[in-house]
Amino acid sequence: MWDNHKALNSFASFLFGAALLMSLVAGGYWIAHSSYFPVRKIRIDGALKHVTPEQLRLVAESELKGTFFTLNLDATREAFEKLPWVRRAVVRRQWPDQLEIVIDEHRAVARWGESGLLSSQGEWFDAASSEALPMVEGPAGSEKDLVRALADAGRLLAPASLRVVGLKLSERRAWDVMLSNGVQLRLGHDDVEGRMARFVAVWQQELVKLPYRIEYVDLRYPNGFAVRMPDYKPGNVLPRKPAA
Incomplete structure (x- = not known):
């Protein structure tokens, strides 16, 4: 081998290349870990x-x-x-x-029960807030459904100047809504948007004019609704409120 100049030249080139590669690796390692390159x-x-x-x-x-x-x-x-x-x-x-x-x-849109908040992305997160946010409850995995329902309810209730302060989804997928005026809406699980739109129309036309406190409106009937008014006594009709 020592008499083979071509082989010797090839071996020398290999050694030179290996030495150069090792020098580059060592230099790169030194640069990467050097205190001369801090995050300032x-x-x-x-x-x-x-x-x-x-x-x-x-x-x-x-x-x-x-x-x-x-x-x-x-x-x-x-x-x-x-x-x-x-x-x-x-x-x-x-x-x-x-x-x-x-x-x-996160942008909080509701409180999730007694712990944590619900974001506009339908994500639960553990944080504290002093904002006046609606309270929501629902089965695990219903976060996105609750956020969508809040947005839909806000849109439908806006013409009546009402807003949601509480929203509950049961295990059977039935919806209950608590409004800012203290009225509870029992919406069930079918045609929820249609029932809420029907409530808004009747509220503006009739219910808001009644002289009684309304506890809840049950909209789960196919062709009507039921109203719970604790102050109302049959045969003892209170006078209507004077027109503004």
Whole structure:
């Protein structure tokens, strides 16, 4: 072999290439782990209403570990998503020393029973809020149905200047709605939107004019409805309210 100049040249070229590759790997490792490439700046984007700068600072100080090159983006994203109001976080590197974090907050539309909140995306999340939100209840997995029902009810009740303060879906898929004026609507599980539209029409034409407190309106009848008025006594009709 030592007399074979072609083989010697090939072997020397191989050794040179291997040495060069090892040097590049070692250099790359040094650059990636070098303290000369720290994350010096963090940029936070997003319409933040509930997540505070203090919360973000604490996460950054406790969870951001490594250099610009070695920082684990998935672990960083998960750390920010642990904050109660954060729905999603996107983390990106910006050369040469900046980390960009985009925060997408939950938008709460209701309270889920006695624990947690329901977002506009139909997602339950564990956070506190001082907002006046409707209370909703339903079987596990009905979150998106409840959010859709809230939106539909708000649209249908708007002409009567009423809003939903409580919404319940039973295990048998029957709907009950509590209104801002204290009236409960029993809607059942069939033609819910049609029944609510019928209530709005009758409310504006007749029920709002009655001089009695209405406890509930049962709309589960095919051709009518029942009204519960605790103050009403047969044969003792109270005078109508004077017209405004």
